[in-house]
Amino acid sequence: MKDLGLTNLRWAYGLVDGLTQGGLRHAVISPGSRSTPLVLACRQHPRIQTRVHLDERAAAFLALGLARGRNEPVALIATSGSAPAHWFPAVLEASASQVPLLLLSADRPPELQDWGANQTLDQSRLFGVHVRAFFQAGLPEEDPDLIRQIQRLGAKAVARACWPLPGPVHLNLPFREPLVPQAPADAWPRESPDPVAVQQPRLMPQATAVRQLADLLNTGPGLLICGPDTYAPDFPQALLDLSARSGAPVFADPLSNLRFGPWPKDRVLSRYDRFLRRAADALPKPAWVLRFGAAPISKALCQYLAAQAVPQILVDPWGRWRDPSHRSHLVQADPALLCAQLRPQLRSRARDWHQPFWEAESRAQPQEAESDRIHPSRWIPELIDQLPEDSWLLSGNSLAIRYLDAWSGCGEKRLRIFCNRGTSGIDGTVSTLMGLSIAKGEKVVGLLGDVSLAHDLNGFWNAADREVVVIVLDNGGGGIFRQLPQAQLPDFEPYWCTPPNLDLAQVAALFCLGFQRVTTASEFRPALQRALATKGAQLIALSLDSA
Secondary structure (H helix, E strand, O other): OOOHHHHHHHHHHHHHHHHHHOOOOEEEEOOOOOOHHHHHHHHHOOOOEEEEOOOHHHHHHHHHHHHHHHOOOEEEEEOOOOHHHHHHHHHHHHHHHOOOEEEEEEEOOHHHOOOOOOOOOOOOOOOHHHOOEEEEOOOOOOOHHHHHHHHHHHHHHHHHHHOOOOOOEEEEEEOOOOOOOOOOHHHOOOOOOOOOOOOOOOOOOOHHHHHHHHHHHOOOOEEEEEOOOOOOOOHHHHHHHHHHHHOOOEEEOHHHOOOEOOOOOOOEEOOHHHHHHHHHHHOOOOOEEEEEOOOOOOHHHHHHHHOOOOOEEEEOOOOOOOOOOOOEEEEOOOHHHHHHHHHHHOOOOOOHHHHHHHHHHHHOOOOOOOOOOOOHHHHHHHHHHHOOOOEEEEEOOOHHHHHHHHHOOOEOOOEEEEEOOOOOOOOOHHHHHHHHHHHHOOOEEEEEEHHHHHHOHHHHOOOOOOOEEEEEEEOOOOHHHHHOHHHHOOOHHHHHHOOOOOOHHHHHHHOOOEEEEEOOHHHHHHHHHHHHHOOOOEEEEEEOOOO
């Protein structure tokens, strides 16, 4: 009698093997029955490490954090029905942030579709335009040629998730019952069906485009803008070499990860959000602007760039025209390679013309606090100072990332700052932090608001032994809205501010986390030192003024 459970497993193993040949090493699994062949294949395969999370939405953001931290694709596995729909918020973020995820949704076979079968819905193209590709797999077969085909499909899916534009790829995989093999485990597949090679290129800039850009940059002094993105390791030095040659200062967004590292900081501006709000009109006018990455976090910088009636060039290897002000021309090339080829063609230019930028940067340094009030001008620099070398810091959106933008400064210490800035949502921040902690294997730190925390409490499931420090801005709800016109409306509190009204000490107790509350600025440094030195997950609540 045919062992359909073993056929399912061999088919799933061929797929998983193809995924690993493309570079997959991690899978995040949520429990379910129909996905059993995929789970068994991942558990059986020697190159796959598995993680389990019972909440599909939290699992998806955990996979997102893991993929971001390791700079490699990660798979998600869920059963049929509504389960994969809970991935959607993380899929949107992965698509917008160019994070490669492999979405493996198990499904009922065709004969159960559209007949009212339990836990069955149309899962084809479930994520619409937000995936780089969708593949509807056929039913498992024993035919070696078809197993080779499903293996190649796995490798193809990883290739599409990583290039030409990284992002999520969805594979919908139907299985007939029985789902568990009758054969003993020693008869289960262990060998790779057939080796597969997958390679990804870097986009070289065209020589004519480099010459034209050099001609423009040689017309006068300009500015270099480095927005949020994941850049190649050789980019910071290549950009700063270009800055030294052109004399152009570098406006470095915190999510560019140019503010912290062992490269010269004498050409890097980090306090522009503050000085542009006060004195943008007094600064010298550039002849050109060369931009890398997404639009900067700083609203003041975006408004300043939109007001410059000069040529603005956006460099992007994936062809993303990320310019909401519609001011830029696009050059499609690898940023580091373009900088390296552009530099020799530039005439050396002195820095005298933009000395006012450096003077403005100096004046924007935080002043010595006269009170013990918890203000970001004090505790953000202390946070940066206390983080060990090579630390990872995940910021939430809204106020958290804006505090870092305004007050982090620069330093020689290597730090990586992350934020789910693709869609700028508050969902999944805790889970993303847990994924980063898996990727790093050492203590990581998260900075997020109280609404973000409330939105992703399930992210703390099974997190007690995770090496994380979570710093919560406990300011009674959506503090960012207090800076907007909605704050004057009579129903501001219930409809916009939405205070979570959580007892954070009880939250910590529920998930077995260490807990400290900080009520004054002088308490923050010792509290952070204790949390960094203590094993396991730690929660620090910063009591901020909600007014």
